[in-house]
Amino acid sequence: MASKDFSVEFVAKDLLGLDVDALRLQDPVSLQEQTARALEKRYGPSKGKITVELQPSGKLRVTYRAARVDDRAEQLHRRGIAAAKRKDLKQAIQDWTAAAQLNPSEPKYFFHAGVGYFEVGDYEKAAANLLQAIDLCAFHHKALLVLGTLYLKLRKLDKAERFLEAAVEIAPDNALGHLNLGAVYSVERKYEQGIREFEQAIRLAPDDPRPYLGLAKVHSLLGQTERAEYYYRQVIKLDKAGVLRQQAQHNMASIRAERGPTQEEMLALRRTAAAARTSERPVRGTGLAGEETLPGRNWPADPARFQGTDPDSLFASGYHAYLNLDYVAAADFYAGYAVLRASDPAGWYTLGEALLRKGDLIGAARAFRKAVELDEQPTYLKQLGLVKLLQGDFATAKATLSRARELGKRDSVSNYLYGRCLAAEGNFADAIIALEQAIRSNRNNLAARLELSKALLENDELDLALQRLDELLSIPVDSPVKDEAAILREEVLARKEKQRSF
Template identity: 25%
Template sequence: MKQFLCAALLVFSVGWAQQNPSAVQQALQQAQAALEAGRLNEAVQGFEAVIARDFTNYTAHFGLGLALYRLGDLRGAAFEFTQLTVLDPSRFEGWFNLGVVRDRQGQAAEAAEAFGKAIEVGEKANLGPTDLKPAYVGQVKALRAQGQHEAAAGAARRGLEKLPGDPDLTVLLADSLVRAGKPLEALPLLYQVLGRDPSNVLVISQIADIYVAQGLPQRALREIDRGLEAAQDNAVRAQLLLKKSSLQQGRDQLASLQEAVRLDPKLWTAQYNLGVARLREGNTRGALEAFQSAYAQNPDDPRILLGLATTYDRLGQAAEAGRFAAMAARLSQGNERFEALFLQGKSAYTLRRYGEAVELLSQVTQQRPDNAEAWFLLGVSQFNLKDYAAAAQSLERAQSLAPSAATAANLGAALYSAGRYSDAERVLSQAVALDGRNPVAWYNLGLALRSLGRTAEARRAWQRSAELGYAPARELLR
């Protein structure tokens, strides 16, 4: 888009200079020279000076809009290109450039309207189809951005009437039809493009998706394989293998991903997916290598950060797990964010930062109340902070969600520490019944029994704890 805009400026500014010899011509030429040399602030000042003398100067507004656009001042650029549509609403470039800026601003409806107007005035001015193509493409994309896929398909068809067989517009039409729920209408269009470009990744991916949706995954794989046979460029082959891997499982998926990263080590999505696949297979070290490669290419993607946090957690490297989990939590939303917060909280617990662990895990349990492990870690963190009542409540919730001997043993300890001796005795009896080789559970059971006045039973519990090697129990038996 930027190249097109600059070329338009050169064409139209020359025409202006030939037709308007005046005192401001030198100032206009100086501003234009500054723009072409990349001295954007100087260009802005120069064009503004011309406009101050002659507000109706079309070329000055055009140049100022381009300079502001290149400086990233989209609001200022939009204002200037709007002035072009007011000064001469019959000229294509004003409407087109306004559409480009509105698109960059995320104002899809306004962009579609501006591109549509550009097409209308361009056709009236008998501009060639090639000159109008960017407006056709821009209008289709702006309509798609609004979810108006039927309208986008119509706009693409109108463009194809002027540019029959154009591959870009054909692909946009096919994609719009797919999004509009008409994939079978899109299929012949995609094959039309594929006939000219047999290794087109986007087209092959669309065709594969259509066949998968029709319950024909093997045919989808065969189409991808034909693309791989036709592709000469390693980067293209890597992207096709990445697509192929999404339709595979197990060893076949791993093989495709490994070949993709071999062909194009910079394809971070393949590296990331390889990390996920290796993690699923239990190859934690291999997963770490893949995630690190993806991170080197794209360090701000929250999925990669979460993958690294998960891998470091499985490797028992709590500090690294917490570091990457914190970065992932800042950049992610929804389920990914709470998964990152959980790993961050788990890391804090492991590193004995119990206050931080309670803060993080409380957020997780509030939003994901069915996460038993989060409740467990929250409870043992609260226990270490001597908040025994809260610890008992959290561990009770964990035990109700996923009963286990370990959770029962910790819950019993919390109940005992909170002074709930009868409840502690009941839960700890369950814990030793589930796992008779837990010396700490036997020890705590003895403490609860003693508090209930059942001394003989307490000594038998401590005896069992001592037999299992727990020194504090031996001390109590003396």
């Protein structure tokens, strides 16, 4: 049985620089020679026979044919395909390798062997076989795509970019090629190019959630949070398997937490915490079962209430309510999601966020702790530490935030919270270090500047405290924090005057 030839279509104008009418005047031999030279110049030499046919659409159909055909090799190749369909990759690789040994001029044997080795994780042999396929047929876009993907996986980005760019140039309708090239550009911080490739992947495969996730991550890195959230919502809508959906839910919920509470929210949360500590009644939970948070029965919600409800719809409704600052409704929906998907840490985390802003510190602490138990993410630990700090449990807050720092959470808000814990236990020297780190990470963190001034005052560094307060007050931002800073400045001046009088 004859070997099946490898064919690909090129836009004649792009490849040869000639329009269709001019090409139709070419004799077949001349057209074939021009095409072969153009392909070699662009992609390198090929070792088989190339035939060219001008299509009515204006495209050139280029067919690669191996230098020879071996019937025994073809039989082994077909047997390898059958083994691969049975998921017997070991046998498939053996058959394809044997076929390549019988007829080393046929690129498809090396291509399939390379794919097989890629699937079993033997990347060195995968690369060797794929390179051999490309050496035989330089425009073998399938081999270029898999090899580029392999190098992306190995983080050899320059090679990944080169092979994937060639793959999508030859086969521009391959959505996977654009997806993987977008991933390469994103890792290389070529964000605009990455966005372009992800958008093209979406045009070609609009139901694939992966390019939406890629766009969400890029826009998040660029600080374009609204665009990022839009694409995360598309992932949640499209992903049926659930793995990408959970990642999108976690990342979407983390966007606001990464920014941390605004200065106004921080003051409101502190007032809520003070009220909660002095209240004779326990802070209420979500209220879904008409119970307090503390007893814990049917917490966070009565499961019977949500039977038959789509969890993803609950999560989406919770997110919508959260964006509209309706934290009571958001907690309601997120609680239902947490009940139905109790093993999803992102559900507990988002519930904790809603309860925190709703003023239910006890419920928020329980939700964040549940998220941490399921997945010890630094962001979850950070938010749990924030709640324990607001509750006045400085020892637990410090331990929790310290663990988050061990896991790499050292952003401005985390350092600020950790510094407050240190100051609360009287360790002002270390508190000053942590708060200065918070300010270096975000010079507009007014709360950190205020707490630093307080720590300096407690450490009897009055001149430096006054300097830091003046810096805070000079920042052109309206905030209640500055009102508190002005009062503290008067206190520092009074202390300095008192020292001079002695």
